[in-house]
Amino acid sequence: xxxxxxxxxxxxxxxxxxxxxxxxxxxxxxxxxxxxxxxxxxxxxxxxxxxxxxxxxxxxxxxxxxxxxxxxxxxxxxxxxxxxxxxxxxxxxxxxxxxxxxxxxxxxxxxxxxxxxxxxxxxxxxxxxxxxxxxxxxxxxxxxxxxxxxxxxxxxxxxxxxxxxxxxxxxxxxxxxxxxxxxxxxxxxxxxxxxxxxxxxxxxxxxxxxxxxxxxxxxxxxxxxxxxxxxxxxxxxxxxxxxxxxxxxxxxxxxxxxxxxxxxxxxxxx
Amino acid sequence: xxxxxxxxxxxxxxxxxxxxxxxxxxxxxxxxxxxxxxxxxxxxxxxxxxxxxxxxxxxxxxxxxx
Numbered sequence: 001x002x003x004x005x006x007x008x009x010x011x012x013x014x015x016x017x018x019x020x021x022x023x024x025x026x027x028x029x030x031x032x033x034x035x036x037x038x039x040x041x042x043x044x045x046x047x048x049x050x051x052x053x054x055x056x057x058x059x060x061x062x063x064x065x066x067x068x069x070x071x072x073x074x075x076x077x078x079x080x081x082x083x084x085x086x087x088x089x090x091x092x093x094x095x096x097x098x099x100x101x102x103x104x105x106x107x108x109x110x111x112x113x114x115x116x117x118x119x120x121x122x123x124x125x126x127x128x129x130x131x132x133x134x135x136x137x138x139x140x141x142x143x144x145x146x147x148x149x150x151x152x153x154x155x156x157x158x159x160x161x162x163x164x165x166x167x168x169x170x171x172x173x174x175x176x177x178x179x180x181x182x183x184x185x186x187x188x189x190x191x192x193x194x195x196x197x198x199x200x201x202x203x204x205x206x207x208x209x210x211x212x213x214x215x216x217x218x219x220x221x222x223x224x225x226x227x228x229x230x231x232x233x234x235x236x237x238x239x240x241x242x243x244x245x246x247x248x249x250x251x252x253x254x255x256x257x258x259x260x261x262x263x264x265x266x267x268x269x270x
Numbered sequence: 271x272x273x274x275x276x277x278x279x280x281x282x283x284x285x286x287x288x289x290x291x292x293x294x295x296x297x298x299x300x301x302x303x304x305x306x307x308x309x310x311x312x313x314x315x316x317x318x319x320x321x322x323x324x325x326x327x328x329x330x331x332x333x334x335x336x
Contacts, residue, residue, distance in 0.1 A: 030334075030335060030336030031333075031335060031336075032334040032335040032336045033336065034334060053335060053336060054332040054333065054334065054335050055332070055333050055335025055336075056303075056332060056333075057330060057333050057335075058276045058277070058328065058329065058330055058331075059276065059300075059302055059329045059330060059331045061275070061276060061295055061297075061329070069333075070332055070333055071301055071332060081332065083332065084335055084336070086335050086336065096308075099310055100303040100305065100310060100328075100330050101303070101332070103303040103304075103310050103312060103313070104301060104302065104303040104330065104331065104332060105301075105332070106313075172336070173336075221335075221336030222336065
């Protein structure tokens with residue numbers, strides 16, 4: 001699909017719309033795997049992300065109550081919190097996690113649903129994800145669903161009412177980049193809700209490619225947190241998302257089998 | 271009476287409410303969600319709901335994650 005020409009100013013006002021809410025940044029970041037809360041904060045700030053994912057876990061009782069929490073350094077007033085169902089391998093745990101998250105965040109109902117099927121690959125268990133999505137949507141949640149790169153499943157999740165579909169690029173934390181760009185493209189072509197690549201991004205070019213394929217955004221965690229310099233990588237990712245999006249809106253040149261010169265043929269003196 | 275909080279057994283006095291438990295654990299005012307026997311107890315009811323013998327309580331918070 002070729003996007004209509006967009007003047008530079010409008011490109012800056014090219015918001016990401018999820019569940020009726022507009023965001024400037026198309027980069028969503030996780031808050032896990034950082035050295036400490038200060039590094040987490042600095043990386044999130046450098047990324048320009050407005051939506052951040054968090055995990056829901058048992059409160060560490062007996063910990064120093066004066067110690068700042070994630071919500072202290074990244075306030076919910078400034079960021080949109082996207083609780084995930086990380087570590088859930090079945091429908092019940094995922095649904096339970098989302099309900100606890102909603103209670104925790106005062107009724108905020110945007111969630112990232114992931115139901116894993118395998119500890120080694122961390123690939124999603126699609127049947128359980130479908131089941132959980134159905135229950136959550138009926139219960140009033142706005143579900144952003146982590147899934148594989150199967151275009152049929154992507155369509156099914158959108159049709160059932162998920163507010164965003166998030167196909168993986170490669171296994172969570174693998175940094176392998178987009179393993180099947182052709183499938184991602186199919187998913188984007190048929191999309192009725194925002195499509196965000198989630199999981200497996202490794203470096204800036206992976207993020208740019210996702211945007212060039214027409215994705216609406218990218219969600220990443222390890223790519224930034226496990227970089228040698230996470231703050232610098234966060235900044236690189238911000239630029240990569242912007243560059244990839246502009247390239248997509250600009251409408252790339254067609255690929256050609258043979259060369260075609262860029263300089264005129266006539267007027268040569270040799 | 272005995273209750274199990276986040277997997278650990280604790281002995282408490284009778285007629286302790288969820289709010290009182292959170293207070294005793296220095297968690298008053300912290301952003302947490304509470305489940306008693308797999309049912310969420312909303313914040314608005316923390317001061318009403320009294321814990322009973324053998325209740326299993328989960329107190330969860332948001333932490334860094336991808």
